[in-house]
Amino acid sequence: MGQRDLEAALPAGADPRRHARxxxxxxxxxxxxxxxPSRPRPVVDASWQRMRRLGMDPDSRAAAPVLTVEQLEARRRASGLVEALPTLRGGLTSVAEQAAHIMVIVDAGGNVLWRDGSAAIRRRADSLGFVEGVDWQxxxxxxxxxxTALVARRPVQMYAAEHYVRSHHSWTCAAAPLHDPRDGRLLGVVDLxxxxxxxxxxxxxxxxAVTRLAESQLRTTHLTELERLRGFAVPVLAKVGGRAxxxxxHGWVAAAAGLAPVDRIALPANLAPGGVWLPAYGHCAxxxxxxxxxxxxxxxDAAQPTRVVLDVRSPRAPELTVAGAAGTWTHRxxxxxxxxxxxxxSHRDGRSASELSSDLFGDASRAVTVRAEMSRLRRHFGGILGAKPYRFADDVEVLVRRPPSPEAVLPHSLAPAIRG
Known part of the structure; x- marks a missing residue:
């Protein structure tokens, strides 16, 4: 697991009360x-701007929607977080109780699914409407x-008046997103x-740290499942014969015959039995x-795609749709x-690895990272992407669907080319 930059809400050595003022x-x-008198942190400033655009009332105490018991149980089952619960509770519940905190787990839609920790703080949270089943987006x-972690897609800490609504100023919260290691999908957020x-x-x-440990254990579970599938796949491929x-x-390859070995292939959403066009292999059964x-x-010689639609209107679910004579294919x-x-x-004439590095990181020296990611993309999406320079293929029409506000384009992103 790579290192992530963490920005605490309380600067090192700062007096909490003075900083709160x-x-x-x-x-x-x-x-x-x-x-x-001073600038708020960038993650706070960006969120406050979103709140102003929404017309959020900083003095509002209106109750957020709360799920019914049946809806809450259904959300829990569908969240993909149940397997992570033992790790999260083992790593954080006792800390929460000792430190007068509560541990809160929300799904990708922002609904609070579980709360554990200090009974006294749970009662204080109840008075704020911070309860199981509530929408905390x-x-x-x-x-x-x-x-904010759901939007920014990175760990976030908020302290006192960094919260936009004044009734939350008496709280401090630290939250980290938890992703499904199988497909990178955001499962939810873990919070103290x-x-x-x-x-x-x-x-x-x-x-x-505890959230990433939970992700690691989910990854281990997946590898075990993939090994089980491999034991089934090898005799199946021997019986079928030919390329398969x-x-x-999720597209993770258990076994292959007659094809270049890859770790994963991009599969369309809602894959069904029958014929389908896949960027990696063309038309497939x-x-x-x-x-x-x-x-x-x-x-x-499968028909090459002729049109690509990059849809970034949803802040949490960007999609790529590829269309051509062989059909239409959509991948999150x-x-x-x-x-x-x-x-x-945005650059149909293409970008070099160093230019993409500057676009994404503000640093041209991270070209090795860019090349590795572009290699993965080109394996996933086949003929629609070219290299030297990296670009969409010249004979492919590219359409980008954006949200009305430029600030809402990939709001998690800190890339200079997007935020600049």
Whole structure:
């Protein structure tokens, strides 16, 4: 697991009470349109701007929607988070109880699914409406660590008046997103929340570490499942003969015959048995097998795609749709791949590895990272991407569907080419 930059809400060595007063002054000035005594952190500033565009009332105590018991149980089952619960509770519940905090787990839609920790703090949270089943997205309750982490897609800590709604100023929260290691999909957010007086700079690092441990254990479970599928796939491929591959439902390859070995192939959303065009192999016949799919290329020179639609209107689910004579194919993109394709769509003449590095990281020296990611993209999406320079193929029409506000384009992104 790579290192992630963590930015605590409380600067090192700062006095919490004095810093809270400064934040309150910044908050009041920002809401009244006066000159700011200091700038809020970028992640806070960006969220406050979103709240102003939404017309969020900083004095609102309106109750956010709450799921029924039946809806809550259904959300829990569908969240993909149940397998991570033992790790998250084992790593954070006792800490939450000792530190006068609660541990909160929300799904990708921002609904609070579980709360554990201090009974006294749970009661305080109840009075705020911070209960199981509530919608805790920014759109519902303003700037907060959970909702902002869902947008920013990175660990976030909020302290005191960094919260947009004043009734939350007595709280501090540290939240980290949890992703499905099989497909990079955002499963939800893990959070520690408590009274503002309990703020600590290391809380965010703790939440992030435990969340990443849970992701690691989910990855181990997946590898075990893939090995089980491999034991089934090898005799199936021997019986079928010819070029074929067996992959799980997320596209991870268990075994292949007569095809270049790859770790993963991009599969369309809602894959069904029958014929399908895949960027990696062209037109294929697809059959279900226990735990995955048997995929067999059916023609050598498949018709190449003629149109690509990059849809970034959804802040959490960017998609790439590829269309051609063989049909239409849609795949959900990871945040990084969405950024890279967006930049390439904006530069049809192409970008070198160093230019893409500057576009994405503000640093031309990270070209090795760019080349590795572009290699993955080109394996996934076949003939629609070229190299030297990296670009969409010249004979492919590229359409980008954007949200109405430029600030809402991939709001998680810090890439200079997108935020600049």
């Amino acid at each position: 400064v934040l309150a002054q910044v908050h009041e000035a920002a809401l009244s349109g006066k000159e700011l 920014e759109e519902a309750v303003g700037t907060n660590a959970i909702g 929340s408590g009274p503002a007086s309990t703020v600590h700079a290391t809380t965010l690092a703790l939440v992030d 591959v067996v992959a799980d439902e 697809v059959e279900p097998v226990p735990g995955g799919w048997l995929i067999r290329p059916t023609e050598t 993109l990871s945040p990084r791949h969405a950024e890279m394709l967006y930049v390439l769509a």
